[in-house]
Amino acid sequence: MSPIAGRSVIVTGAALGLGAAIARHLAGLGARLALVDYNAGALAETAAACGQPEAAHVADLSDATATAEAIAAILARLGRIDAVIHNAAILDPKPLAAMTLSDFQRTTNVGLQAGFQLARAAWPGMAEAGRGVFIFVSSRSGIEGFADETAYCATKHGLEGFSKSIALEGAALGIHSMTVTPGMYMRTPMSERNYSDALKQKWVEPDRLAPAFATMIAEPERFSGQRLNAWTLATSDTP
Numbered sequence: 001m002s003p004i005a006g007r008s009v010i011v012t013g014a015a016l017g018l019g020a021a022i023a024r025h026l027a028g029l030g031a032r033l034a035l036v037d038y039n040a041g042a043l044a045e046t047a048a049a050c051g052q053p054e055a056a057h058v059a060d061l062s063d064a065t066a067t068a069e070a071i072a073a074i075l076a077r078l079g080r081i082d083a084v085i086h087n088a089a090i091l092d093p094k095p096l097a098a099m100t101l102s103d104f105q106r107t108t109n110v111g112l113q114a115g116f117q118l119a120r121a122a123w124p125g126m127a128e129a130g131r132g133v134f135i136f137v138s139s140r141s142g143i144e145g146f147a148d149e150t151a152y153c154a155t156k157h158g159l160e161g162f163s164k165s166i167a168l169e170g171a172a173l174g175i176h177s178m179t180v181t182p183g184m185y186m187r188t189p190m191s192e193r194n195y196s197d198a199l200k201q202k203w204v205e206p207d208r209l210a211p212a213f214a215t216m217i218a219e220p221e222r223f224s225g226q227r228l229n230a231w232t233l234a235t236s237d238t239p
Contacts, residue, residue: 005030013088015042025210061114080125093148111155134177167225176220183231
């Protein structure tokens, strides 16, 4: 039996791209899913493909109230959460001089604010059970700075620090946290909008990275407090 079987896992940004690929992979390993996205139609299709139509929770994660309501519905349905994969993000490249406060907050809210809300809500149940995993999807924008990506880079850098901090707080409780960069160019709706033609020649389907997330959930003590490379992990470990 897979070590993922029966685990309750939240995946955000699960309607399309990497989030949908992760959801399908974990469903195949027997996970009980809660899938969150604002795209209701695509989310319903992903949940159906996972064989768990009830797993779809439509929410705009830039809205704290909508996020809280989705989390409450998830906890009511699944009870304790074993793992949170916070994949949702907004990349809307704009120079600082053209960015509004609303633009900035929408990006940081989806990444940092929702990440906090998810962690805070799942933490008590994880602490009581003595186990839990948080996985925050990062990118090169969480390591470097890029022009026209002030909000996105701030968000990804923030998630790097947030994850390291809760890994330290959770160590004595059996709660683990890590960030993960794709490590490979992926074909997703975000990359279709932002990749150059040259990069699009190199991309792979996100399903090829999805096994890395099962490895992180199955063996979190190997990785807590670290930033991982999904491509390297997916091509070297398959639980």
